[in-house]
Protein backbone atom coordinates (compact mmCIF):
# COMPACT_ATOMS: atom_id res chain seq x y z
CA UNK A 506 0.00 0.00 0.00
CA UNK A 507 1.32 3.45 -0.88
CA UNK A 508 1.20 5.36 2.38
CA UNK A 509 -0.66 8.63 2.57
CA UNK A 510 1.47 11.43 4.02
CA UNK A 511 -0.36 13.08 6.91
CA UNK A 512 2.76 14.50 8.55
CA UNK A 513 1.48 17.96 9.30
CA UNK A 514 -1.94 19.36 10.08
CA UNK A 515 -5.05 17.31 9.30
CA UNK A 516 -8.07 19.43 10.22
CA UNK A 517 -11.30 17.63 11.07
CA UNK A 518 -13.73 20.19 9.68
CA UNK A 519 -17.24 20.86 10.86
CA UNK A 520 -20.11 20.07 8.50
CA UNK A 521 -21.92 23.29 7.69
CA UNK A 522 -25.71 23.15 7.66
CA UNK A 523 -28.22 25.56 6.18
CA UNK A 524 -30.40 27.47 8.65
CA UNK A 525 -33.12 24.86 8.18
CA UNK A 526 -30.72 22.02 8.93
CA UNK A 527 -29.78 20.57 5.52
CA UNK A 528 -26.15 19.95 4.56
CA UNK A 529 -24.84 23.22 3.13
CA UNK A 530 -22.73 22.19 0.15
CA UNK A 531 -21.89 25.75 -0.87
CA UNK A 532 -20.43 26.37 2.59
CA UNK A 533 -18.48 23.10 2.37
CA UNK A 534 -16.85 24.44 -0.80
CA UNK A 535 -15.81 27.64 1.01
CA UNK A 536 -14.50 25.79 4.06
CA UNK A 537 -12.77 22.95 2.18
CA UNK A 538 -11.16 25.14 -0.47
CA UNK A 539 -9.84 27.53 2.20
CA UNK A 540 -8.32 24.70 4.27
CA UNK A 541 -7.00 22.93 1.17
CA UNK A 542 -5.22 26.10 0.04
CA UNK A 543 -3.11 26.37 3.21
CA UNK A 544 0.43 25.07 2.98
CA UNK A 545 0.95 22.46 5.71
CA UNK A 546 -2.61 21.12 5.65
CA UNK A 547 -2.02 17.50 4.65
CA UNK A 548 -5.57 16.15 4.52
CA UNK A 549 -9.09 16.67 5.85
CA UNK A 550 -10.89 14.22 8.12
CA UNK A 551 -14.60 14.58 7.55
CA UNK A 552 -17.56 13.03 9.38
CA UNK A 553 -15.67 13.01 12.66
CA UNK A 554 -16.97 14.31 15.96
CA UNK A 555 -16.47 17.90 14.85
CA UNK A 556 -18.14 17.00 11.55
CA UNK A 557 -21.32 15.71 13.25
CA UNK A 558 -20.77 12.62 11.09
CA UNK A 559 -23.00 10.29 13.07
CA UNK A 560 -25.89 12.76 12.93
CA UNK A 561 -26.31 12.22 9.19
CA UNK A 562 -27.94 9.61 6.99
CA UNK A 563 -25.68 7.38 4.86
CA UNK A 564 -26.69 9.35 1.75
CA UNK A 565 -25.85 12.64 3.43
CA UNK A 566 -22.53 11.24 4.62
CA UNK A 567 -21.59 10.26 1.07
CA UNK A 568 -22.63 13.66 -0.25
CA UNK A 569 -20.48 15.36 2.41
CA UNK A 570 -17.44 13.29 1.44
CA UNK A 571 -18.02 14.04 -2.26
CA UNK A 572 -18.37 17.75 -1.54
CA UNK A 573 -15.18 17.97 0.51
CA UNK A 574 -13.29 15.96 -2.14
CA UNK A 575 -14.49 18.46 -4.76
CA UNK A 576 -13.58 21.39 -2.52
CA UNK A 577 -9.90 20.41 -2.28
CA UNK A 578 -9.68 19.65 -5.98
CA UNK A 579 -7.56 16.53 -5.51
CA UNK A 580 -4.76 18.48 -3.76
CA UNK A 581 -5.01 16.61 -0.46
CA UNK A 582 -6.67 13.38 0.67
CA UNK A 583 -10.07 13.33 2.33
CA UNK A 584 -10.39 10.85 5.18
CA UNK A 585 -13.80 9.68 6.37
CA UNK A 586 -14.89 8.77 9.88
CA UNK A 587 -15.99 5.12 9.98
CA UNK A 588 -18.26 4.93 12.98
CA UNK A 589 -20.88 2.20 12.75
CA UNK A 590 -20.96 -0.20 15.67
CA UNK A 591 -20.95 -3.60 13.99
CA UNK A 592 -17.90 -4.64 12.00
CA UNK A 593 -19.91 -5.71 8.95
CA UNK A 594 -21.86 -2.46 8.73
CA UNK A 595 -18.67 -0.49 9.37
CA UNK A 596 -17.05 -2.29 6.42
CA UNK A 597 -20.02 -1.33 4.24
CA UNK A 598 -19.66 2.25 5.50
CA UNK A 599 -16.00 2.11 4.43
CA UNK A 600 -17.02 0.90 0.97
CA UNK A 601 -19.46 3.79 0.65
CA UNK A 602 -16.70 6.18 1.73
CA UNK A 603 -14.43 4.88 -1.03
CA UNK A 604 -17.22 5.26 -3.59
CA UNK A 605 -17.67 8.87 -2.47
CA UNK A 606 -13.95 9.57 -2.95
CA UNK A 607 -12.38 9.07 0.48
CA UNK A 608 -8.70 8.10 0.46
CA UNK A 609 -8.64 6.65 3.98
CA UNK A 610 -10.83 5.96 6.99
CA UNK A 611 -10.61 6.90 10.65
CA UNK A 612 -12.05 3.87 12.44
CA UNK A 613 -13.90 4.63 15.66
CA UNK A 614 -14.18 2.01 18.40
CA UNK A 615 -17.46 0.13 18.41
CA UNK A 616 -19.81 2.29 20.48
CA UNK A 617 -20.75 -0.40 23.03
CA UNK A 618 -17.11 -0.72 24.07
CA UNK A 619 -17.33 2.72 25.66
CA UNK A 620 -19.66 1.32 28.31
CA UNK A 621 -18.79 -2.35 28.48
CA UNK A 622 -15.22 -2.66 27.27
CA UNK A 623 -14.24 -5.16 24.57
CA UNK A 624 -13.18 -8.77 24.23
CA UNK A 625 -9.45 -9.31 23.79
CA UNK A 626 -8.65 -9.23 20.07
CA UNK A 627 -11.93 -7.57 19.02
CA UNK A 628 -10.38 -4.19 18.05
CA UNK A 629 -7.74 -5.96 15.94
CA UNK A 630 -10.50 -7.96 14.27
CA UNK A 631 -12.53 -4.79 13.57
CA UNK A 632 -9.60 -3.11 11.79
CA UNK A 633 -8.67 -6.31 9.93
CA UNK A 634 -12.18 -6.96 8.65
CA UNK A 635 -12.88 -3.35 7.62
CA UNK A 636 -9.63 -3.18 5.66
CA UNK A 637 -9.94 -6.63 4.11
CA UNK A 638 -13.51 -6.05 2.97
CA UNK A 639 -13.16 -2.48 1.75
CA UNK A 640 -9.47 -2.01 0.91
CA UNK A 641 -9.63 1.41 2.61
CA UNK A 642 -6.35 2.50 4.28
CA UNK A 643 -7.08 3.03 7.97
CA UNK A 644 -6.16 5.30 10.86
CA UNK A 645 -6.10 3.79 14.35
CA UNK A 646 -8.15 5.93 16.73
CA UNK A 647 -6.95 5.80 20.36
CA UNK A 648 -9.75 6.93 22.67
CA UNK A 649 -9.20 8.53 26.10
CA UNK A 650 -7.94 6.40 28.96
CA UNK A 651 -11.05 7.42 30.90
CA UNK A 652 -13.22 5.33 28.53
CA UNK A 653 -13.48 1.55 28.33
CA UNK A 654 -12.83 1.80 24.59
CA UNK A 655 -9.21 2.86 25.07
CA UNK A 656 -6.68 0.37 23.65
CA UNK A 657 -3.83 -0.92 25.79
CA UNK A 658 -0.31 -0.79 24.40
CA UNK A 659 -0.36 -4.37 23.12
CA UNK A 660 -3.62 -3.76 21.26
CA UNK A 661 -2.30 -0.56 19.71
CA UNK A 662 0.88 -2.30 18.56
CA UNK A 663 -1.05 -5.19 17.09
CA UNK A 664 -3.51 -2.99 15.21
CA UNK A 665 -0.65 -0.83 13.97
CA UNK A 666 1.10 -3.91 12.54
CA UNK A 667 -1.93 -4.96 10.51
CA UNK A 668 -2.10 -4.43 6.75
CA UNK A 669 -3.79 -1.18 5.81
CA UNK A 670 -3.18 0.66 9.10
CA UNK A 671 -0.82 3.57 8.39
CA UNK A 672 -1.46 6.20 11.06
CA UNK A 673 -2.75 6.74 14.57
CA UNK A 674 -4.90 9.55 15.94
CA UNK A 675 -4.09 9.50 19.64
CA UNK A 676 -6.33 11.18 22.20
CA UNK A 677 -5.45 9.09 25.26
CA UNK A 678 -5.55 12.10 27.62
CA UNK A 679 -3.44 10.35 30.23
CA UNK A 680 0.00 11.90 30.15
CA UNK A 681 1.58 8.98 31.97
CA UNK A 682 0.39 6.69 29.19
CA UNK A 683 1.31 9.22 26.50
CA UNK A 684 4.86 9.67 27.80
CA UNK A 685 5.49 5.94 28.21
CA UNK A 686 3.55 4.43 25.29
CA UNK A 687 4.38 6.80 22.43
CA UNK A 688 8.15 6.05 22.56
CA UNK A 689 7.42 2.31 22.43
CA UNK A 690 5.01 2.68 19.51
CA UNK A 691 7.60 4.84 17.73
CA UNK A 692 10.31 2.25 18.29
CA UNK A 693 8.21 -0.81 17.42
CA UNK A 694 6.18 0.69 14.55
CA UNK A 695 8.48 3.29 12.98
CA UNK A 696 6.34 3.53 9.82
CA UNK A 697 3.19 4.47 11.73
CA UNK A 698 2.37 8.18 11.47
CA UNK A 699 1.42 9.46 14.92
CA UNK A 700 -1.01 12.36 15.12
CA UNK A 701 -2.18 13.98 18.32
CA UNK A 702 -5.85 14.83 18.76
CA UNK A 703 -5.55 16.49 22.16
CA UNK A 704 -7.23 19.70 21.07
CA UNK A 705 -7.23 21.04 24.61
CA UNK A 706 -3.69 19.87 25.51
CA UNK A 707 -1.79 20.37 22.31
CA UNK A 708 1.39 21.80 23.84
CA UNK A 709 2.29 18.71 25.87
CA UNK A 710 1.75 16.31 22.97
CA UNK A 711 3.33 18.37 20.22
CA UNK A 712 6.93 17.25 20.70
CA UNK A 713 6.40 13.56 19.95
CA UNK A 714 4.23 13.56 16.86
CA UNK A 715 4.26 13.70 13.09
CA UNK A 716 1.29 15.99 13.12
CA UNK A 717 -2.13 16.72 14.51
CA UNK A 718 -5.56 15.49 13.46
CA UNK A 719 -7.84 17.94 15.22
CA UNK A 720 -11.11 19.80 14.88
CA UNK A 721 -9.15 22.84 16.10
CA UNK A 722 -7.25 22.69 12.81
CA UNK A 723 -10.34 23.75 10.89
CA UNK A 724 -10.59 26.98 12.88
CA UNK A 725 -6.96 27.96 13.43
CA UNK A 726 -4.91 26.11 10.82
CA UNK A 727 -2.18 28.75 10.52
CA UNK A 728 -0.96 28.81 14.16
CA UNK A 729 -1.40 25.05 14.49
CA UNK A 730 0.90 24.50 11.52
CA UNK A 731 3.44 26.76 13.27
CA UNK A 732 2.94 24.79 16.50
CA UNK A 733 3.58 21.48 14.74
CA UNK A 734 6.76 22.93 13.21
CA UNK A 735 7.92 24.19 16.61
CA UNK A 736 7.26 20.76 18.13
CA UNK A 737 9.24 19.01 15.43
CA UNK A 738 12.10 21.48 15.94
CA UNK A 739 11.90 20.77 19.71
CA UNK A 740 11.57 24.54 20.12
CA UNK A 741 9.67 24.78 23.41
CA UNK A 742 9.92 28.56 23.57
CA UNK A 743 8.29 29.03 20.16
CA UNK A 744 5.67 26.34 20.88
CA UNK A 745 4.86 27.91 24.25
CA UNK A 746 4.43 31.35 22.64
CA UNK A 747 1.96 29.94 20.08
CA UNK A 748 0.14 28.02 22.82
CA UNK A 749 -0.13 31.16 24.95
CA UNK A 750 -1.37 33.24 22.01
CA UNK A 751 -4.01 30.60 21.31
CA UNK A 752 -5.03 30.02 24.93
CA UNK A 753 -8.05 32.40 24.83
CA UNK A 754 -9.28 30.52 21.74
CA UNK A 755 -8.63 27.13 23.33
CA UNK A 756 -10.50 28.23 26.44
CA UNK A 757 -13.45 29.55 24.46
CA UNK A 758 -13.72 26.50 22.24
CA UNK A 759 -12.41 23.49 24.15
CA UNK A 760 -12.48 24.50 27.82
CA UNK A 761 -16.06 25.74 27.55
CA UNK A 762 -17.69 22.56 28.83
CA UNK A 763 -17.76 19.10 27.32
CA UNK A 764 -15.91 18.44 24.08
CA UNK A 765 -19.35 18.55 22.42
CA UNK A 766 -19.70 22.31 22.90
CA UNK A 767 -16.42 22.56 21.02
CA UNK A 768 -18.14 21.73 17.75
CA UNK A 769 -20.70 24.50 18.19
CA UNK A 770 -17.92 26.88 19.19
CA UNK A 771 -15.89 25.93 16.10
CA UNK A 772 -18.82 26.96 13.95
CA UNK A 773 -19.12 30.32 15.73
CA UNK A 774 -15.39 30.77 15.26
CA UNK A 775 -15.69 30.07 11.54
CA UNK A 776 -18.44 32.68 11.35
CA UNK A 777 -16.06 35.17 12.99
CA UNK A 778 -13.38 34.18 10.49
CA UNK A 779 -15.79 34.88 7.61
CA UNK A 780 -15.98 31.28 6.36
CA UNK A 781 -19.47 30.35 7.60
CA UNK A 782 -22.57 32.55 7.72
CA UNK A 783 -24.08 31.00 10.86
CA UNK A 784 -23.44 28.28 13.42
CA UNK A 785 -26.38 25.93 12.87
CA UNK A 786 -25.80 22.48 14.39
CA UNK A 787 -27.82 19.28 14.52
CA UNK A 788 -29.31 17.74 17.65
CA UNK A 789 -28.09 16.42 20.05
CA UNK A 790 -25.87 19.51 19.84
CA UNK A 791 -27.51 22.65 21.21
CA UNK A 792 -26.84 26.32 20.58
CA UNK A 793 -24.36 27.95 22.97
CA UNK A 794 -25.60 30.49 25.52
CA UNK A 795 -26.21 34.03 24.32
CA UNK A 796 -23.00 35.99 24.05
CA UNK A 797 -20.80 32.97 23.29
CA UNK A 798 -20.38 34.09 19.68
CA UNK A 799 -18.97 37.47 20.81
CA UNK A 800 -16.64 35.78 23.33
CA UNK A 801 -15.31 33.43 20.64
CA UNK A 802 -14.83 36.29 18.18
CA UNK A 803 -12.96 38.30 20.85
CA UNK A 804 -10.69 35.34 21.57
CA UNK A 805 -9.90 34.94 17.87
CA UNK A 806 -9.18 38.67 17.68
CA UNK A 807 -6.77 38.47 20.61
CA UNK A 808 -4.97 35.61 18.86
CA UNK A 809 -4.65 37.72 15.71
CA UNK A 810 -6.93 35.46 13.68
CA UNK A 811 -9.67 38.03 13.19
CA UNK A 812 -9.28 41.79 12.55
Ligand SMILES: N[C@@H](CC=O)C(=O)O
Pocket residue numbers: 553554555675676702703704719720764
Ligand atom coordinates in the same frame (compact mmCIF):
# COMPACT_ATOMS: atom_id res chain seq x y z
N1 LIG B 1 -10.25 15.69 19.51
C1 LIG B 1 -11.23 14.81 19.95
C2 LIG B 1 -12.42 14.70 19.11
C3 LIG B 1 -12.16 14.02 17.88
O1 LIG B 1 -12.58 13.17 17.27
C4 LIG B 1 -10.66 13.49 20.38
O2 LIG B 1 -9.70 13.50 21.06
O3 LIG B 1 -11.18 12.42 20.07
